[in-house]
Amino acid sequence: EVHLVESGGGVVQPGRSLRLSCTASGFTFGDRAMSWFRLAPGKGLEWVGFIRTRPYGGTTEYAASVTGRFTISRDDSRSIAYLQMNSLKTEDTAVYYCTRDRCSGGSCYSADYWGQGTLVTVSS
């Protein structure tokens, strides 16, 4: 059974950094692109970014709102995806979810499994 477990959330001051982890199990992690999404209080779902598989270059893409501040990486040997968040702003406050891409190999930009999420609160 596929499981995704996010960790690393918490309360952080504006301008500081935080790294989220997504530990995966139940599938061959290296075969799937992985994405991060977020749900801010009172708002709808927002795509944060994703990372392709190594055969597809392991490249990343990001939403404009986080480009230059957030970095996604992956450790296929440990089945973990990371979201490094720097220069955090109050508007980054949200529940962050990691997801597995529905397609094997290349990304089809569609998630079939989501984690339960981890809350990040950016506040002074």
Next chain:
Amino acid sequence: DIHMTQSPSSLSASVGDRVTITCRATQNIVDYLTWFQHKPGRAPRLLIYAASTLQSGVPSRFSGSGSGIDFTLTISSLQPEDFGTYYCQQSYITPLTFGGGTKVEIK
């Protein structure tokens, strides 16, 4: 960016009712449209992908239709466990974008 407009933003319906949610894109996304269900405190759940393909394990009362810019999610007979917020998402091009959500309540 492709903007997704979802309607209604909320609805209240009785068990057994037929429920329809619509989603409109600002440009042609062919059939690159996904529907999710989200309940508070839980992981979002994939319902429909490629506009009309039912995800494995999802009850057949859920169906999706449409192509191009207009799409529909239908619940043929609403059940008590169908409460939650439903989102459409275009998977045609990055940045991936969502509709604003439809909150479904059971009367």
